[in-house]
Amino acid sequence: xxxxxxxxxxxxxxxxxxxxxxxxxxxxxxxxxxxxxxxxxxxxxxxxxxxxxxxxxxxxxxxxxxxxxxxxxxxxxxxxxxxxxxxxxxxxxxxxxxxxxxxxxx
Numbered sequence: 893x894x895x896x897x898x899x900x901x902x903x904x905x906x907x908x909x910x911x912x913x914x915x916x917x918x919x920x921x922x923x924x925x926x927x928x929x930x931x932x933x934x935x936x937x938x939x940x941x942x943x944x945x946x947x948x949x950x951x952x953x954x955x956x957x958x959x960x961x962x963x964x965x966x967x968x969x970x971x972x973x974x975x976x977x978x979x980x981x982x983x984x985x986x987x988x989x990x991x992x993x994x995x996x997x998x
Contacts, residue, residue, distance in 0.1 A: 946954070973979040 970979065
């Protein structure tokens, strides 16, 4: 078996390594440029402000929901007054009875 020394005197070997490093550097720069462009595109999209416009019917529904909130608040006030005994005055009881009887006969 014969042992050979590496042939370091090949001029093409250094050139091949240099070319490989150049290809790697170009690919790395291209990749970095694509990353920058993608980042810029994402930031531009994020900077756009979304806008939502409600239709007339949606605005009416929203207004009625506010009305429901006011109604719920008023019911809570009445319930509190009832629990505190401020609601059942003789005048109010008579008025409610009359209203109920009228509604039943109509």
